[in-house]
Amino acid sequence: MADGRLLLVKERVYTLLRDGACLLLPEVERSLLEARQLAAAIGRRHGQPTRASACLSFSAKAGGEARWLTEDAEIIQLIGRSRWLLYGCGIDDPLPGQDSAGLAPVCPCVPVFDVWLEAGDVLALPRGWWHRRIADELPSAHLEVLIEPPTLHDFLAWVLARHAPARVPLRRRLVDDAAAQAAALGTAVEALRELLLEPALLADFRRARALAERPSPEFELAWLAGQQALGAETPLRLATAQAPVRSADTLRVNGCALAADSPAAGLLREIAEQPSITVGALAQRQPALTPEALHDALLDLSAHGLLVIGGARFDAG
Numbered sequence: 001m002a003d004g005r006l007l008l009v010k011e012r013v014y015t016l017l018r019d020g021a022c023l024l025l026p027e028v029e030r031s032l033l034e035a036r037q038l039a040a041a042i043g044r045r046h047g048q049p050t051r052a053s054a055c056l057s058f059s060a061k062a063g064g065e066a067r068w069l070t071e072d073a074e075i076i077q078l079i080g081r082s083r084w085l086l087y088g089c090g091i092d093d094p095l096p097g098q099d100s101a102g103l104a105p106v107c108p109c110v111p112v113f114d115v116w117l118e119a120g121d122v123l124a125l126p127r128g129w130w131h132r133r134i135a136d137e138l139p140s141a142h143l144e145v146l147i148e149p150p151t152l153h154d155f156l157a158w159v160l161a162r163h164a165p166a167r168v169p170l171r172r173r174l175v176d177d178a179a180a181q182a183a184a185l186g187t188a189v190e191a192l193r194e195l196l197l198e199p200a201l202l203a204d205f206r207r208a209r210a211l212a213e214r215p216s217p218e219f220e221l222a223w224l225a226g227q228q229a230l231g232a233e234t235p236l237r238l239a240t241a242q243a244p245v246r247s248a249d250t251l252r253v254n255g256c257a258l259a260a261d262s263p264a265a266g267l268l269r270e271i272a273e274q275p276s277i278t279v280g281a282l283a284q285r286q287p288a289l290t291p292e293a294l295h296d297a298l299l300d301l302s303a304h305g306l307l308v309i310g311g312a313r314f315d316a317g
Contacts (some may be wrong), residue, residue: 017058018059020060020105022057024054025054025056026053027051027052028052028054028143029050029051029052033035033267035052035143036052037308040237040308041237041276042145043147045145050144050147050148050150051148052143052144052293053143053146056139057140058139059135060135060137062135066085066131067099067130067132068100068129068130068131069125069127069128069129070095070097070128071096071127071146071148072146073123073124073125074123074274075117075124076144076145077085077120077140077141078142079139080119080135081136082133082136082142083115083135084114084133085113085134086111086125087110087111087112087129088129089128089129090105090107090129091105093127093296094128095151108130111132116120124125124261148201149205150209155196155202158197164192167195169190170188172184172188204205230279230298230309231280233278233279233280234278234309235277235310236277236298236308237271237276238268238277238307238308239305239307244269246260248260251269253268253272256304256305264297266286267282267297267301268301268307271307279298283297
């Protein structure tokens with residue numbers, strides 16, 4: 001430690017990596033554009049927010065103890081290769097905090113799935129499934145993209161925080177009389193049941209999640225400066241994993257409201273319906289726009305944080 005900074009001893013780090021240690025980079029999407037783009041592409045495919053971590057190893061000794069994740073994940077092998085052993089479900093639908101380290105159960109001995117991932121391969125990993133990774137002799141790196149869909153627990157917590165205070169039975173005080181308390185709890189449970197089954201409430205919850213998402217913007221200065229042309233094969237994507245929220249007269253994307261009948265809203269609808277659509281394909285679907293008008297409209301949507309131009313493509317096979 002020097003001047004409040006943590007200093008790494010390079011020789012010691014190299015020794016640890018040669019002896020089987022793994023270099024873990026949590027939340028790597030915050031610092032690496034390509035990781036953010038891949039995570040965002042997976043998020044768009046699932047319609048859910050994502051976060052990513054990276055793992056790099058240099059020895060066949062590298063690996064780790066068996067564990068499970070509390071989110072669904074997609075493992076993308078970036079370089080080298082690695083072996084993945086899956087042992088089956090350890091816990092059904094775990095929530096954050098219900099990890100294998102905290103609950104300390106025993107992993108089965110025999111895997112139900114054994115596969116080697118080569119560079120470019122993707123492995124879907126269900127949450128709660130025991131798994132273990134073993135690296136190859138060559139340098140091996142993979143990206144672990146965690147997918148964060150809402151759970152019933154999230155919905156219930158949102159309802160209790162936002163809507164339950166309006167229901168009188170849910171505001172009653174606890175009392176000492178057992179019979180009176182049991183009756184009050186029964187009334188409260190019925191009030192909560194009626195509240196949870198209101199048809200519009202789940203749609204409101206999904207809308208609130210969509211509008212709350214604020215992805216970090218990507219700056220495409222080369223497009224702005226005219227140093228890079230918007231070619232026919234340039235991919236386009238929404239700057240959000242959530243689908244646009246539509247109403248009779250507006251379209252909301254990434255917290256921004258557009259008139260539903262505006263040309264910009266029409267472009268965004270096309271891009272939302274065709275993940276990783278190219279500029280050329282979009283031009284064919286919008287024949288009324290001249291190439292110059294389309295170019296200006298796309299740059300304007302990008303400047304407002306609604307659209308990302310270019311970047312990594314990750315198309316579902």
